Amino acid sequence: MALVQRLISSDKYSIKCPYSMTPKGICIHNTANDATASNEISYMQSNTNSVSFHIAIDDVEAIQGIPFNRNAWHAGDGSTGDGNRNYISVEICYSKSGGTKFINAEKRAAKEVAALLKQYGWGIAQIRKHQDFSGKYCPHRTLDMGWQRFLNMIQDELDILNPPTTELYRVRKTWEDSSSQIGAFSNLQNAKDCADANPGYSVFNSSGVKIYPVSNIVVGSKVKVIGNNYATGEVIPDWVKQGTYTVSQIVDNKALLKEITSWVYLKDLVLA
Ligand SMILES: [Zn+2]
Structure with missing residues (x-):
């Protein structure tokens, strides 16, 4: 999933992204417009409003317009707001009219956001909506369709990137x-x-x-017997446990002890 970089020129930093930032999460928006991601980025970078966002995503591409180590003016929570100063902002395009283009933009957004979560070592707990910071009903169409549904889409993409590693x-x-x-x-x-x-x-x-069982006992090892039963199940007499024996053969998890011609489980032997 390639994130196209079209970063703003540094002489616009003072208007669009004046503060350095160490991002602590991702804030989701809908554009409430029907423009492409490319046009959204171009417009954001060319006007002189203190309005900006890091990424715009439509049904065919995702474009980054502001570096992730700079803030953006997207969350409506003021110049010192948590959203404006600490969150990577993602605009999902085509939300005004919705339809297939928006559905596909949202799908692409879920993939891109999952890739960012993986990159930063985050989970969906680090995702916010614009509404969380300022109360504005944004991302409006994503909210209409179900916020938890969108979080689940991101989680599904993240699970593909980070498959669960349950050892069996x-x-x-x-x-x-x-x-x-x-x-x-x-x-x-x-x-x-x-x-x-x-x-x-x-x-x-x-x-x-x-x-398991793993053993450092090999053919030729001198061993003592610590178990209670031979591999046949017969009880091992105490006098056998006094002696030291030589392993003459190993098959699977059993060793043949040369001096007594008996098979004993490796787990019942220790090196002498
Ligand atoms: Zn918004």
Whole structure:
């Protein structure tokens, strides 16, 4: 989504954007006019009124006319007003007559505003309407059609730009053997419990990395037994826990201990 830059010349700063600004949100307007974004920007930049805005958006393009580090006179809340001094202003075109052109301008505005939110690390909590600052019924047509509806449009666009990153822990025999999957959990402990209850299964993250059980025990490692049961389920006698053993083979989550010729789960072994 390209924001066309047609920034005002600095000799107009004193009229249109006299103050430096660190923006803290975005203020939405409707133009109450039927002009294109290009014409709105040209008119704003060429007249000598203390009226200005950062961006105008119609159904085909979005144009920035004032830098985001300068204020604009759009919110009707005076020379020290929060809206006029701290908010990036967005004018949505074609609101006078409405219709398809306005519908499409609003859609484009939702995309542009979402892109700005992402750029600044903001959410829809940082969006205001002109009405919030001065009471003026603006953005009039957007309000008529439903303010929350418009916020939802922006949120939907933002979700596309920032997809939710919920990790899913999958329990499988191997990552490659997806048909062996017996569960997928957003809670890691639940995934571990599932793997523990199903010998031969491991937990993999969304990237396919095996994250449980993980062990620094390899073939040749000297180990001690800390668990209570062999992989067969038989109870491990106490005298076995006194000894030190050599791992001769590892298959999935089990190790074969050479001296006692027994399979033990890796989770029941520690390095000696
Ligand atoms: Zn307005």
